[in-house]
Structures are given as structure tokens and as C-alpha cells.
Amino acid sequence: MTLRRIYTNYLKIRWKMKRDGARLLSEEFLQDYKNHIGSFFSVMKIHNKGFSWEDWNINDFGRKKYDKYLKTTEYYAMHPLNGQYSHWIDDKLILKYLCVGTSLDKYMPKYYFQIDSFGNVLGLSDYQEKGKLSIDELITFLENTGELAFKRVAGSLGEGFYKGVYVGGTYMLNDKVLTRKELKLELQKFRDYLITEYLHPHKDMVPFCSDTVNTIRYLVGKKSNGEISLIKSFIRFGTIKSGFVENYNAGGVLCYINDNGVFEKGNLYDFELMKNIIITHHPDTGTELKGIIPLWNGIQKASADFCEHFPQLNYLGIDFVVTSKNEVKILEINSLTSLDSLQLAGSILDSKNGSFYKDRMKERLVNADA
Incomplete structure (x- = not known):
């Protein structure tokens, strides 16, 4: 505990971070050292460049330029983007009871x-x-x-x-x-x-994986003018390796979705090479990773309804499931979507909605110098 406090304070000073962001980053960085004991100096070198071990290796930054990518330290320095209201969505029970008795409860399991x-x-x-x-x-x-x-x-x-x-x-x-x-x-x-x-996936998603609900992450952010916009969306499919969950870091497949609800090709973490690989077919079912998300308009409306109902929230990683009953359900809402999942296809800063992060980085530096 003493080491964590010391390291947290170091990160606050080194990267001009708030306490919450520094605390979370210290946990991740210390875990890097624990998981890679034999590579202490390699881990330290990566951290000094501003990245976690996974963010660095998944994107293969050892072989390509990283200076235009959003750094792990920069990302955590923005946290909490929802301020004191983060706990509204970080706790699934609080989230549910905030929706009970409102029009949003129809979206909740x-x-x-x-x-x-x-x-x-x-x-x-x-x-x-x-x-x-x-x-x-x-x-x-x-x-x-x-x-x-x-x-x-x-x-x-x-x-x-x-x-x-x-x-x-x-x-x-x-x-x-x-x-x-x-x-x-x-x-x-x-x-x-x-x-x-227990929710089951929509029939159109079953051919990819029938053992998981195949969650759709719909990440939205509030611009400086108050407008809510879609930053990134992707669907995750389970695999034999990931088991009953479909998370990318657990071995699941991640496919990016465009603004029209279309996805093509997928990303898979190679645990031996410790980097991301692009795949065209599901590794277990052999199904081509290509399709249209069912009820895409319903997902967009649900997101808009939630953002309108909770104007206090600025950054929401909404996990949607399109069910076998043709319903749109919200499993949970994440206040700090994993950075690696945002930059597998390139720097999030260079994306059309990268301005959201650029504006937050500027605000942080201004506040730090004030």
C-alpha cells in the first residue's frame, strides 16, 4: 500500500494527473511490473514513454511510430471525465435504480x-x-x-x-x-x-458466436458545445479461449462498426506474439466477420435517450446487446473504455472525433498551469 501511494504521487507529478487517474494508472503500471518480472527495464522504458505494457505491445509500437497516438498517461490524466457522477454508471446497481420508474428502464435487463x-x-x-x-x-x-x-x-x-x-x-x-x-x-x-x-444474442449474431451475447460498445462523448457525438463503436464476439465473456483482452474478437452499423474484419490479440492481428473469419466458427448490426437505429435512439436523461455525464461507453427477442438492452456503462480497444485501427487522435480527446488534453494542461 505504501509503494502504491508513493507511485501514485509520482505519477501525479510526472504526468500532471488528478488523484483518481493517477491511482488507476499506478495499479495498471504496478501490475505490468508484476506480470513481467523478468523484463523490468523494458517495462520501465515503456512507462517512461507514457504507455502501459499492453497498449505498447498490442499496437506494436516497437516497430512503428507512436508519437501521434494517445498515450496511456494522457488518457488516464483525463479521468474522471464524468467527475463526481462517475459512480452513477460504474456501479451496475446504482445504474439500474436510476433507471427504474423512467423510460430508460425498458433498456435495462x-x-x-x-x-x-x-x-x-x-x-x-x-x-x-x-x-x-x-x-x-x-x-x-x-x-x-x-x-x-x-x-x-x-x-x-x-x-x-x-x-x-x-x-x-x-x-x-x-x-x-x-x-x-x-x-x-x-x-x-x-x-x-x-x-x-440471462440475455441471448440476436439471430443475426448467432452464427458468429452463440455462447456469448456479443456486446456492442457504443462510446459517446460530449463536446465543448454540449453536443453528444459517437466517438467509436465496436462489437465483440466470444471465442473458445474467452469462454462466457467476449472481451478482447480475454481472447475475444473485436470488430469496428461504422456510422451505418456495418462491420467488416476483426481484431484478435495474439497472446504468444503479444500484439494485435487482423482476421477475416471467426477463429472457431469460421464465419466471415462481415455484417450489419440489427436494430442499429434502436441503439442510436437508446444512447440519445440516456444522454438526454443524464446531462451530467460527458463520456459513456455503453454496452448494448441486441437480444433474441428483438430488444435493445444495456448491460452496463463504462466510464473509462480500454485505450487499446480504441486504437487498434490507428490513432484515436487522428479519427474524425479525435477532437474530443484533444480538447480535453488542452483543458488539462491549462488547468495544470493555472
Whole structure:
């Protein structure tokens, strides 16, 4: 803890960062040293250039120019772009309850239970009973519905996600088959979890991957004149390697989407070479990575509705799912989209919406010198 505080203060001074950004960056940079113990000086050299290990290697900056790219340090120095309101979207439970009773709730999955930090099971807005419940009641509900999603209240990259299934007298958490007693013992260990409806991908997305919901990241930012614009959008498909999540850093496929909802070709992280590779077909299903996002207009409207309802928010990485029921749902909203996912196709600063970041960089330097 002492080392982290010292390093956080160093980053604040070295890169003129706010406390929140420096704290998050120190965690990432220290993790780089931990993950690459034998490459201490290589890691240090990369950090001194302003990049994290992943951002540097994924983009293969050792072999191409990096000076026109947004640096990891510059990106974290902007954080929190939503100021004191970041916690509204960083916490999935807060996000849900801010939408309950409004026109936005139709975009949210059904939230049935919470397992709090003490292991208590609580009924949420879409469950008929409220207050303190039991693990047995949760399991009975799983038996009645057939499947549920278990995810952390606050988390990212799909960490800690479980698919709960009951079929033919058998219980499963992800691929692990359990008896009812074993499932109860497993769930008694859970802390700070939400239990929601399990969503299935739209039929047009099933050929790419049927085991994940194939989330669409729709990143929007508010310009200095108050106008909200789309900065970047991409869809992620699961793979055998990524399992029940489809995150790029976990081995999933990432395909950029243009303004008309069209995607073509994909990005895959090569864990051996430690860099990004371009692919034309899904590595497992063989399906050509080319298509049109269904209900694209519905996604655009949902984003506009959310931004209008919450004018306090300036930077939102909205994770949409187009479901098998032809619905547009919001899984979560991220306040700090991973930088590597934004620059696989080139510098985000050179994109048509790169001005969003350039303006924030200028504002930060002005405030730092004030």
C-alpha cells in the first residue's frame, strides 16, 4: 500500500494527473511490473514513454511510430471525465435504480437479486418479493426460469461472470455441473453480486458466436458545445479461449462498426506474439466477420435517450446487446473504455472525433498551469 501511494504521487507529478487517474494508472503500471518480472527495464522504458505494457505491445509500437497516438498517461490524466457522477454508471446497481420508474428502464435487463458484501440475498426491483431472502429462494427461482446471469456489482472485462443454468434436474455454473447442495455452497461464497435475466444474442449474431451475447460498445462523448457525438463503436464476439465473456483482452474478437452499423474484419490479440492481428473469419466458427448490426437505429435512439436523461455525464461507453427477442438492452456503462480497444485501427487522435480527446488534453494542461 505504501509503494502504491508513493507511485501514485509520482505519477501525479510526472504526468500532471488528478488523484483518481493517477491511482488507476499506478495499479495498471504496478501490475505490468508484476506480470513481467523478468523484463523490468523494458517495462520501465515503456512507462517512461507514457504507455502501459499492453497498449505498447498490442499496437506494436516497437516497430512503428507512436508519437501521434494517445498515450496511456494522457488518457488516464483525463479521468474522471464524468467527475463526481462517475459512480452513477460504474456501479451496475446504482445504474439500474436510476433507471427504474423512467423510460430508460425498458433498456435495462431484469434485476432479480443482490448478494451483498455480507452474503445476504436481497430481492431487487424485478423480483416479486423484496427485503432479505435466502439462497434457497434464489435457487428455486433459477429452477423456474432455467437460466440467470451472475455478475459483480462493480467490475469490468467480464471478471467474475457466471451463467447459472438449471435443466433436467442438473445445475450448472458456467461449465461446472453441480448438485443443488453444491450450488448452494458455491453461492454462499458469493459477495457483491447481481443476479439478472440471462440475455441471448440476436439471430443475426448467432452464427458468429452463440455462447456469448456479443456486446456492442457504443462510446459517446460530449463536446465543448454540449453536443453528444459517437466517438467509436465496436462489437465483440466470444471465442473458445474467452469462454462466457467476449472481451478482447480475454481472447475475444473485436470488430469496428461504422456510422451505418456495418462491420467488416476483426481484431484478435495474439497472446504468444503479444500484439494485435487482423482476421477475416471467426477463429472457431469460421464465419466471415462481415455484417450489419440489427436494430442499429434502436441503439442510436437508446444512447440519445440516456444522454438526454443524464446531462451530467460527458463520456459513456455503453454496452448494448441486441437480444433474441428483438430488444435493445444495456448491460452496463463504462466510464473509462480500454485505450487499446480504441486504437487498434490507428490513432484515436487522428479519427474524425479525435477532437474530443484533444480538447480535453488542452483543458488539462491549462488547468495544470493555472
